[in-house]
Amino acid sequence: MQTFDETAFESEVRAYEEADRRLPPPNAPVLFYGSSSIRFWPELERDFPGRPVMNRGFGGATFDDCVQLFHRLVKPYAPRVSSCTPEITIWCTGVSRPTSWTT
DSSP states (O other), rough: OOOOOOTHHHHHHHHHHHHHHHEEEEEEOOOESSHHHHHHOOHHHHSTTTTTTEEEOOOTTTTHHHHHHHHHHTTGGSSSSSEOOOTHHHHTOOOOSSOOOOO
């Protein structure tokens, strides 16, 4: 099992937090969360018209990274729906998913 490196994504997480201070995010968003496939989704708003979507992708994220950063990148927004996509790293590395999430 990999050890979580708290500093690996700190600059990306802080950039999201700073952007939220400048422009508050929507209430109860549809939040997309995970790795670069989310981060580089160029037209998320266009693909989900009329929905208050929010992109919280961060590059190279694994499932473990998503779990560890959940409290900073998902929980504060109380999303209506969230989608976590940490690529296929889970299946390639053999890292298993937890049976439950603790928030």
